[in-house]
Amino acid sequence: MSAASHLPGGGASAASDDAPRKRGLGGYLLLSPGGLWLVVFFVVPTVTLVATSLYDPSGSLQLGYAMTWHWQNYTDAVVDYGPQLLRSLQYAVIATIACVLMGYPLAYAIAFKGGRFKNLMLVAVIAPFFTSFLVRTLSWQYILGDNEAVVSLLRWLHVLGPEGHLLATPFAVITGLTYNFLPFLVLPLYASLEKVDRRLLEAASDLYASPFTAFRKVTLPLSMPGLVAGTLLTFIPAAGDYINSELLGNPTTRMVGNEIQDLFAAGDYPTASSLSVILMAAIVLLVAIYVRRAGTEELV
Amino acid sequence: MSTATPSATATAPRSAGSRFTRWLGDNVVLLVGLLVLLYMFTPVFVVILMSFNDPAARNSYSFDGFTLDNWTNICGPLGMCEALRVSIEIGVLATLVATLLGTLMAFAMVRHRFRGRAAANIVIFLPMATPEVVMGSSLLALFVNGGVSGLLGFWTILIAHIMFCLSFVVVTVKARLAGLDPRLEQAAMDLYANEWQTFWRISFPLVFPGILAAALxxxxxxxxxxxxxxxNAGQEVTFPMFVWGAAQRGIPAQINVVGTIMFLIALAAVVAGDVLARRRAGR
Structure with a gap:
């Protein structure tokens, strides 16, 4: 096995980083249509959301809302929906950890053990996601159902009591979240692992590092950008999700997304907006701490 | 791989057991990886199985009997195919617009130098880092404040979809573009190709796989x-919304037929793309 065959074409990729870029108005022309779309339908709405969160909650869609800088919406939202908010973050953290425990070995196996089946395995990671998110989540209702194999087996092993079930429990919700967001962890992680220079691992083993030490000191640090990106892509959507909670959970597993959706559906825009802003703020805060700790800044 | 069985037995007599543990040590990651893949595929198997289900009761979600009825009568459930049509229309339109605008943006980001690049990068990145429920409620807040809440429907869904697809297109095309050797374009220019020719003859064909991936x-x-x-849908019903509504009342088995068909079409597209890429590489 020659190590050189695994190496990426170093010259070309290095050259594009400091490639000469064109100056002038061309860049703006190319950027502006899509950029405007993002400003008008992403940036402006975000500002509107913050504004809406401070409206007088006694207004309604028909009568209109008055901007009264009603900060009490926030305290009300925290008091009324604090448990759901905490539960969302908690479920999202657990699901993210479960994704790492399953996704790291998978990404590692594809990058280092895939051989000529590498592309096939990558397709296999993406393939389940060609079936609709909701249809797949619904199929977990069947897999975890009371009369099906998984529950029967666990009851037989006495992991579950004779009346125990999995569906409509926090376990089911977290299983669904883990399942749904796993590829978002695997793909960036694989991209990072794939780039690890195999010669570094040879060097480590030449210097008497055991395979485990080589992994800990070489592979793991080099895969950190992918791991950080992957965990964020898992944690963020999981924290805002309400599909898994609704389809696989019960009223005590409701997450903040369920409440936001229901508040909007009920027409309580100010409270719904403030809850949305709180969710976003909590995520930004947690992500900032995490990224600082993980020590990677090259995410964009 | 070359240290396989014959030489191993010749140099050091080892029991089958220790050889097995050694093989296991080398490949345990692969085994775990395959198990994880199995976990990821289980729901797809269930969807395929359920597409042949003959449910005993309306809200039954267990396998009660085999039938082909769901496949011969896909549009059976009231409103499902209508919802499917809406989803396909929105999907095609959103893909066309987002791919076009996003590709232009990717070229601007990689090949052009301008003020505000960092800010543009953040605006492109943020939608991918925002939970959907926050993005959705922001847009709804905008539409409601703009006084167009009565117009919620096809067009507001389309606007939203183009918005969240854009970032993914930019990132996908950018990755392909950044991996391209810019010297190819420089060489074309040195050989008196003008910018237009360079783009259509050199850059575009090389970036095209990235654009196609972004569109998919x-x-x-x-x-x-x-x-x-x-x-943001108002009264409009897309296929996922139909499934959501059905989940509250009892899921028609035809939903699993649509899931299976989508899976097969996408798989066929990926396989076809791979075969084409291999053929091109082989030439």
């Missing part, structure tokens, strides 16, 4: 979206 990604994101759509 856009379509699947759009077709699959529920949370943002649900907030």
């Amino acid at each position: 990604l856009s379509f699947s994101l759009s077709f699959d979206d529920f949370i943002i759509t649900n907030l």
Whole structure:
């Protein structure tokens, strides 16, 4: 096995980083249509959301809302929906950890053990996601159902009591979240692992590092950008999700997304907006701490 | 791989057991990886199985009997095919617009130098880092404040879908573009190709796989979206919204037929793309 065959074409990729870029108005022309779309339908709405969160909650869609800088919406939202908010973050953290425990070995196996089946395995990671998110989540209702194999087996092993079930429990919700967001962890992680220079691992083993030490000191640090990106892509959507909670959970597993959706559906825009802003703020805060700790800044 | 059985037995007599543990030590990651893949595929198997289900009761979600009826009568459930049509229309339109605008943006980001690049990068990145429910509620807040809440429907869904597909297109095309050797374009220019010719003869064909990947990604994101759509849909019903509604009442087995068909079409597209890429590489 020659190590050189695994190496990426170093010259070309290095050259594009400091490639000469064109100056002038061309860049703006190319950027502006899509950029405007993002400003008008992403940036402006975000500002509107913050504004809406401070409206007088006694207004309604028909009568209109008055901007009264009603900060009490926030305290009300925290008091009324604090448990759901905490539960969302908690479920999202657990699901993210479960994704790492399953996704790291998978990404590692594809990058280092895939051989000529590498592309096939990558397709296999993406393939389940060609079936609709909701249809797949619904199929977990069947897999975890009371009369099906998984529950029967666990009851037989006495992991579950004779009346125990999995569906409509926090376990089911977290299983669904883990399942749904796993590829978002695997793909960036694989991209990072794939780039690890195999010669570094040879060097480590030449210097008497055991395979485990080589992994800990070489592979793991080099895969950190992918791991950080992957965990964020898992944690963020999981924290805002309400599909898994609704389809696989019960009223005590409701997450903040369920409440936001229901508040909007009920027409309580100010409270719904403030809850949305709180969710976003909590995520930004947690992500900032995490990224600082993980020590990677090259995410964009 | 070359240290396989014959030489191993010749140099050091080892028991089958220790050889097995050694093989296991080398490949335990691969085994775990395959198990994880199995976990990821289980729901797909269930969807395929359930597409042949003959449910005993309306809200039964257990396998009660085999039938082909769901496949011969796909549009049986009231409103499902109508919802499917809406989803496909929105998916195609959103893909076209997002792929076009996003590709232009990717070229600007990689090949052009201008003020505000960092800010542009952040605006492109943020939608991918925002939970869907926040993005959806922001848009709804905008539409309501703009006084167009009565117009919620097809067009507001389309606007939303183009918005969240854009970032993914930019990132996908950018990755392809950044991996290209810019010296190819410089060489074309040195050989007196003008910018237009350089773009169509050199850059575009080389970036095209990235654009195609971005388009496929856009379509699947759009077709699959529920949370943002649900907030901004008004009276319009897309396929995911139909499934959501059905989940409250009892799921028609035909939903699994549609799931299976989508899976097969996407798989065929990926395989076809791979075969084409191999053929090109072989030439």
